[in-house]
Amino acid sequence: MSTPITSMKDLPSTHLLGTGTSLCAGCGGLLSLHQAYDLLGARTVFVNAAGCMTLLATYPFTPFRSSWLYTTMASAPAGAQGIRDALDILIAKGQLSPEEDLTAVVLTGDGAAYGMGLAATSAAIDRGLDFLYLCYDNEGYGNTGQQYSPATPHGALTATSRGSRGYPGYKKDLFAIWVANRPTYVATVVGAEPLDLAKKVERARSLKGPRLILALAPCPTGWDFNPQDAVEIGRLAVRTGVWPLKEYIDGRVVHTRIPHPRLPVEEYLRLQGRFRHLFEPERNEPLIQEIQRHVDAYWAEVES
Amino acid sequence: MTRVLLTGNAAAAWGARLADVDYVPAFPITPQTEIIETLANWSTNGVIPARVVTLESEHSMLTAAAAAAATGVRVFTATSSQGLLYGIEMVYAAPGWRVPLVLVNVSRGLASPITLESDHNDLLATRDAGFLTLVCATVQEVLDSVLIAYRVAEDDRVRLPAIVNLDGFILSFTREPVVLPSHEDARRFLPPYDARLLGFRASQPIAQAVAVLGGSSYSYFRYQIHLAELQALSVLDEVEAEFATVFGRRYGPIETYQTDDAEIVFFMMGALATKAKAAVDRLREAGERVGLVRLRLLRPFPVQAIRRALAGKGAVAVIDQNVSMGKGGVLHAELASALYGAAGAPPILASYIGGLGGRDIQAAEFYEIAREVKRAATRGVTPEPRLLYTEAELRQIKELQAIALAERQEIEAGT
Numbered sequence: 001m002s003t004p005i006t007s008m009k010d011l012p013s014t015h016l017l018g019t020g021t022s023l024c025a026g027c028g029g030l031l032s033l034h035q036a037y038d039l040l041g042a043r044t045v046f047v048n049a050a051g052c053m054t055l056l057a058t059y060p061f062t063p064f065r066s067s068w069l070y071t072t073m074a075s076a077p078a079g080a081q082g083i084r085d086a087l088d089i090l091i092a093k094g095q096l097s098p099e100e101d102l103t104a105v106v107l108t109g110d111g112a113a114y115g116m117g118l119a120a121t122s123a124a125i126d127r128g129l130d131f132l133y134l135c136y137d138n139e140g141y142g143n144t145g146q147q148y149s150p151a152t153p154h155g156a157l158t159a160t161s162r163g164s165r166g167y168p169g170y171k172k173d174l175f176a177i178w179v180a181n182r183p184t185y186v187a188t189v190v191g192a193e194p195l196d197l198a199k200k201v202e203r204a205r206s207l208k209g210p211r212l213i214l215a216l217a218p219c220p221t222g223w224d225f226n227p228q229d230a231v232e233i234g235r236l237a238v239r240t241g242v243w244p245l246k247e248y249i250d251g252r253v254v255h256t257r258i259p260h261p262r263l264p265v266e267e268y269l270r271l272q273g274r275f276r277h278l279f280e281p282e283r284n285e286p287l288i289q290e291i292q293r294h295v296d297a298y299w300a301e302v303e304s
Numbered sequence: 305m306t307r308v309l310l311t312g313n314a315a316a317a318w319g320a321r322l323a324d325v326d327y328v329p330a331f332p333i334t335p336q337t338e339i340i341e342t343l344a345n346w347s348t349n350g351v352i353p354a355r356v357v358t359l360e361s362e363h364s365m366l367t368a369a370a371a372a373a374a375t376g377v378r379v380f381t382a383t384s385s386q387g388l389l390y391g392i393e394m395v396y397a398a399p400g401w402r403v404p405l406v407l408v409n410v411s412r413g414l415a416s417p418i419t420l421e422s423d424h425n426d427l428l429a430t431r432d433a434g435f436l437t438l439v440c441a442t443v444q445e446v447l448d449s450v451l452i453a454y455r456v457a458e459d460d461r462v463r464l465p466a467i468v469n470l471d472g473f474i475l476s477f478t479r480e481p482v483v484l485p486s487h488e489d490a491r492r493f494l495p496p497y498d499a500r501l502l503g504f505r506a507s508q509p510i511a512q513a514v515a516v517l518g519g520s521s522y523s524y525f526r527y528q529i530h531l532a533e534l535q536a537l538s539v540l541d542e543v544e545a546e547f548a549t550v551f552g553r554r555y556g557p558i559e560t561y562q563t564d565d566a567e568i569v570f571f572m573m574g575a576l577a578t579k580a581k582a583a584v585d586r587l588r589e590a591g592e593r594v595g596l597v598r599l600r601l602l603r604p605f606p607v608q609a610i611r612r613a614l615a616g617k618g619a620v621a622v623i624d625q626n627v628s629m630g631k632g633g634v635l636h637a638e639l640a641s642a643l644y645g646a647a648g649a650p651p652i653l654a655s656y657i658g659g660l661g662g663r664d665i666q667a668a669e670f671y672e673i674a675r676e677v678k679r680a681a682t683r684g685v686t687p688e689p690r691l692l693y694t695e696a697e698l699r700q701i702k703e704l705q706a707i708a709l710a711e712r713q714e715i716e717a718g719t
Contacts, residue, residue, distance in 0.1 A: 059521055070512070083374075086373075089355055120364045
């Protein structure tokens with residue numbers, strides 16, 4: 001992309017990802033993939049780990065105009081390592097023209113990114129691997145029916161946390177884990193904020209080294225909401241401060257959107273069946289307040 | 305062509321060097337580490353052009369290996385034991401990618417209990433995955449098999465990954481005289497890698513290793529792997545004939561030793577088979593008609609060659625350096641399925657398990673086995689499977705148990 005992206009008018013009008021995939025209606029992960037892919041372009045090879053997106057390429061169909069390699073749940077970054085090294089070797093030997101080069105894009109859900117694949121990810125960062133990691137974070141093992149994962153937020157009902165208090169743990173801070181490894185670039189995005197997403201993908205694309213685009217992926221089936229609300233829920237995640245939009249670059253974390261005024265978290269929670277137990281049959285004020293306090297504490301630190 | 309003294313590990317590294325490998329994803333594990341250290345040092349010093357990258361686990365190492373091979377470079381990697389099991393998901397995945405990489409496994413017993421020394425249970429965990437599998441008995445064979453493995457794996461009729469196995473310690477750290485092929489001869493035998501349809505290119509996007517829906521598609525691709533493995537039998541034969549032309553050495557899917565007139569035959573694989581050979585010599589000196597069949601090609605399983613070698617024999621003693629828990633020796637079961645119903649199949653197929661976790665198999669044990677199966681052949685009654693263990697060993701383990709018990713009693717007594 002030659003001109004920098006400053007407004008919605010600068011976003012690509014042609015779309016690379018084919019339609020008619022087997023993913024759910026209203027999939028927030030697919031929304032961010034669509035947008036990111038248009039900017040990354042067709043000269044990419046997607047290296048996939050087990051998750052919802054694995055079903056995108058199902059023999060004999062693929063919605064991608066680029067290459068694709070399914071690996072395992074735990075080792076997609078290592079797959080990217082093998083591809084990157086092999087492309088470099090072939091180019092160095094003169095067996096591959098530099099025009100044929102590809103960007104290795106690891107595409108996984110939160111199950112791989114926050115848990116099973118974390119060692120492989122951390123090691124790829126250690127090695128300074130030149131790759132982009134696109135994580136669609138639907139806050140649970142979505143492809144198997146939304147069991148809780150290390151990315152599940154406090155209090156959410158999942159298939160394995162059905163009690164009245166929902167998931168007892170707290171969402172792991174993958175952004176901070178990446179930042180602690182000193183990669184080139186880390187950003188959070190959501191498909192409901194396409195301009196912010198586009199600017200970050202564009203920035204990531206212009207850089208070399210380990211880069212993460214961490215996309216909150218509102219999940220109609222896993223979070224239990226009407227597919228038509230996917231975009232609204234994404235917006236509310238940002239405007240309530242539940243999902244901070246930020247980036248790490250040149251050793252600094254910058255928030256790209258400071259929600260002001262910040263809406264009460266309740267407005268985000270209310271639309272989702274996974275939090276319905278906070279409101280019905282009776283309101284669970286302490287738990288709602290606990291979630292609110294966590295968000296408030298985060299932003300108090302940011303704004304201090 | 306020069307003669308040098310090399311360890312089994314160094315021979316494996318030399319095999320990779322002479323194969324002009326492009327890429328070596330690595331992870332250290334005893335007793336394999338010397339292989340990747342050797343290659344890493346050669347790479348650092350510019351002796352070989354290959355890129356050596358240390359991953360954080362064997363699972364990642366094998367993923368990187370298969371992904372690089374799928375991108376179109378010649379890949380070599382090595383592991384052992386727990387590492388092989390840690391990466392086993394990719395051992396099963398890689399054959400379906402149809403990537404002809406070579407993996408050297410330096411056999412070592414599996415936990416538990418954890419140990420460092422050799423047996424074959426690690427290798428046998430890969431048995432059904434779709435790797436071609438060559439099991440070596442000498443250091444020379446290790447080097448040669450790496451070159452041969454690439455030729456067979458990269459053949460259009462096969463296109464599968466390959467494992468070259470050597471026994472930990474007894475082969476990995478033993479120096480033997482090795483005829484080192486010249487680089488020119490090696491290149492004559494093994495031309496530069498042609499990736500064929502493999503490769504990720506901007507101009508030619510490809511979706512690799514995609515999901516299938518339904519058992520019909522799945523079965524089709526699984527059968528393809530199996531049939532390609534079976535084709536490797538004749539391909540190996542061709543390739544080894546060519547190898548013999550260039551280097552003057554020929555191996556085959558099995559090695560037979562003194563089998564022509566043998567009444568009883570030892571059947572085993574790996575380096576301890578060289579001890580069986582020595583036992584055959586002694587037994588022959590004593591007038592016994594004993595021979596040895598050493599399985600070299602574990603996969604594809606050379607059924608016809610085995611049937612031919614064993615047809616008309618009175619008894620076969622299968623010596624397994626592994627245990628399928630609750631069943632017994634794996635090679636015994638493999639051999640039984642190959643021989644059952646075959647013309648001239650030996651009436652006696654006896655099972656012995658020994659050599660686990662570096663435990664030696666003594667000459668006296670080979671003699672005892674020969675004595676037992678000879679008697680079995682005469683009587684026509686197959687002996688019960690035996691777990692080789694001597695009275696001296698039993699006394700020793702009792703002593704260790706007594707020490708362990710005494711230690712615990714001391715702790716419990718608070719002294």
